[in-house]
Amino acid sequence: MVYEKSCGALVVRREGDQYFVLMIRHKAKGNRSFPKGHMEEGESEYITALREVMEETSSRIAIISDFRATVNYSPSPGVMKEVVYFLAFTTNPDIKPREGEIAEVEWIPLERAEECLAHENDKTVFRAAMERMQHMSVHIK
16 A cells, blocks of 8 residues: 655635635646645645645745644555645735646635535535634634
């Protein structure tokens, strides 16, 4: 069995009274998900998440919450993958996809985000992150 570990973030930004979450669409499968990627040797989960979001979306983020969610699944036979997600924020709306790997990056209105996700693991993490946001100084309308 091969074990892999990735880290990423649910990145939220506010524009006026509306909140948006950052999503990527991979070229390979076309499903929307959150930016994430493999840990490099010597990196912390936190640093991996910051690096991967920047590499995949060109977005600089701040992780200012203690939110941390873990998802485990098997992407292919003989492989087990653990993904750690953080809740992050940015004020910069400028994004662009990584050449070659990412087909599209987009800001999805928070109220539409869950319906855009194809995988139940992503939906579960999204709901948990939104629950955490409701208990922070960030207020969702």
